[in-house]
Amino acid sequence: MSAPPVAGERGRLRAGRVLVLALPYLWLAAFFLAPFAIVARMSLSDSARALPPYAPHWEGLSRLGAFLSALDFENYALLASDTLYLDAYLSSVRLAAFATLLALAVGFPLAYAMARAPRQWQPALLVAVILPFWTSFLIRIYAWIGILRPQGFLDAVAQGLGLTDAPLGIMNTDAAVLIGMVYSYLPFMVLPVYAALERIDRSLLEAAADLGSPPWKSFWTITVPLAAPGIVAGCLLVFIPAIGEFVIPDLLGGPDTLMIGKVLWTEFFSNRDWPLSSAVAVVLLAVLLLPVIVFQRALKAREGSR
Amino acid sequence: MRRFGPLHMTALAAGLAFLYLPMLILIAYSFNASRLVTVWGGFSTRWYASLLQNQPLLDAAWLSLQVAFVSATIATILALLAAVALVRYGRFRGRTLFSGMIGAPLIMPEVVTGLSLLLLFVALGLDRGFWTVTIAHVTLTMCFATVVIQSRLVAFDASLEEAAQDLGAPPWKAFLTVTLPILAPAVAAAWMLAFTLSLDDLVIASFTTGPSATTLPMRLYSAVRLGVTPEINAASTILIAFVAIVVVSASLVVKRELVTRP
Structure with a gap:
């Protein structure tokens, strides 16, 4: 046991702790919390006041007072009245939900087989599943463009096998977006499921x-x-990032693919409507918080029932 | 007891094939002599040679490496402090807010993080470029790094550090000479994670950079939008090989360390 510290020593210990905590705390307050206050404010202002986007027209924080009055x-x-935005939110949730189910369908058998594999294989298998996650996201999506595009790899294989003469036409559809999402987020599904099964x-x-239980029954009543x-x-880790996804619908999706991350990007970079894209961001966060809160409630209820 | 059977083997092979085939196809076509991506025109490394002539791409790669190095280093230092505070300090005022701020960026859509940081930089009147992208990447990656270091610190036996302090070492010295060497693999893993996340980021960099600083993913993205070319395949292959070598060798080092430690 340590000797009880004397008063001066305790003061120095306290000062040390404050120093350790202050750096990351202030960093996050300045670069994570403060920006959200600005986004929330921006979402309530008129677009004309914030334009043009490049000139620093409101010089620092002094203009925020004038801002507030408007x-x-x-x-x-506008978000509520224009069906484009509502459709984009609904279609993002729909595509993300489909992608989550597909990722579960692909990821569960893989995780199950990994958990059953011989002990000495398991570290290597884990690295094999994690490795694609470390590889550039953009490159993994690019790889699928080469496969899915008209006259791409998949078409060449299908025609070579004599399955079809016409191009399959998967590229630039919602199906391509789903494939891209399942592929990109599969490690997020496999790792937690594997950890639980193992x-x-x-x-x-x-x-x-x-006691005579057939394997399929043990599977449903014990394993699952x-x-x-x-x-x-795993489902949350796939569903949540998929909703706000921009790169996948932009590169693999077609003109009809409507996703909220893409809408925000377009409002910001093409239409240069900063206030409107801020409002889209605020609503997007609200949509995302819902499943997280439901999950935490369910977790608490589960702990409470035990 | 059911063992590892042919059905399990099939599931394993199919899953791994799904994960790796697309990248293997991409790598194979980077060695294609033909400019037509679907037609195999023989083995060639000409696209790698032509990469070396592509000065804008090389500049972007150099900038991305610098941003990734600086931001990963700052993020790891902040993450180490944050992990120590979260694991060792028990309940302190503002703890809920602090752990919330550590957790939130993990689920935050990149478009939202990027937009909010840009609005902050505009409000502060900062010139956008290298440093704004670096600050943005520190903010994103320090949260991932904190999670990695925290999980190792939780498992660490605090009595070792207490023993050093009983023997007269000041707390900071006990931390640097006892705790930090044991934490080193986790700190290294956190740094690597931060480095690759920064190297990979397209969306946040697009929001927070200025005309003077175009990162590698931004260059690749504008090239990819125009179509598939063997040159992008070659650039991608180099990046895939780089990450694979780093991750596999790191996992071997960690494994050996775990084996040699009693």
Whole structure:
């Protein structure tokens, strides 16, 4: 045990702690929290006041006072009245949900086989699943352009096998977006599901088999419930980033592919409407917080019931 | 007891094929002599040679490496401090807000982070370029880095550091000479994660950069929008090889360290 510190020593210890905490705290307050206040304010101002985007027209914080007097909910009214934005939100949620289900369908068998693989293979298998995640996102999407585009690799293979003469026409559709999302986010699904499956005590399954339970029944009544937290975590890790995705719908999607991240990008870079894109960002955050809050509620309820 | 059977083997092979085939196809076509991407015209390294002539791409790559190096280093230092505060300080005033700020960027859409940081930089009247992108990347990557270091620090036996302090070492010295060497693999992993995240980022850099600083993903993105070319395949292959070598050798180092440690 340490000797009880004397008063001066305790003061110095305290000062040290404040110093350690202050740096990351202030950094995040300045570059994470403060920007959101600005986005929220910007979303309530008129577009003419914030334009043009490049000139620093409102010199620093002094102009914010004048800004505040002109705040209104015009941009949110526009978001609610123009069906483009509502459609974009709904279609983002729909595509992200489909991508999540597909990722589960592809990722669960992979995670299951990994958990069952011989012990000495498992570190290598883990690296194999994590490695694509470290590889550039842009490059992985680019690889699919080469495969899916008209007269690309997939068309060449399909025609070579004599399956079809016409191009498959997957590129620039929602299907291409789904493939891109499942491919990009698959490691996020596999890792938590694998971690949950790997922890399951195999003697439970043996006991069930001894008592006459067929394997499929043990799977549904033992494996799946015990893996549920991993499955839910994996689904959230795919669903949440997929909703706000920009690169995948932009590069693999077609002109009809409507996603909210792409709408925000267009409003900002093409239409240069900063206040409106800020309003889109605020609503997007609200949409994202919903599944997170539901998940935390469910987690608390689960802990409470035990 | 069911063991690892042919069905498991098939699932494993199919999953890994799905993960790796697209990249292998891309790599194969980077060695294609023909400019037509689908027609195999024989083996050639001409696209790698033509990369060396592409000065804008080389400039962008150099800028991205600099941004990634500086931002990963700052982010790892901040993350180390943040992890120590979260693991060691128990309940302190503002802890909920602090851990919330660490967790939030992990789920924040990149378009939102990019937009908000840009609005901040405009409000402050900062010139956009190298430093604004670097600040943006520090903010994003320090949260990932904190999670990595935190998980190792939680498992660390604090009594070792206490023992050093009982023997008269001041807290900072006990931390530097006892805790930090044991944390080193986690700190290195956090730095690498921050480095690759920064090297990879397109969206946040697009929002926060100025006309003077175009990063590698921004260059690749504008090239990719125009179509598939063997030259982009060659550039991609170099990046894939770079990441693969770093990650595999890092995982071997960590594994050996785990094996040699009692």
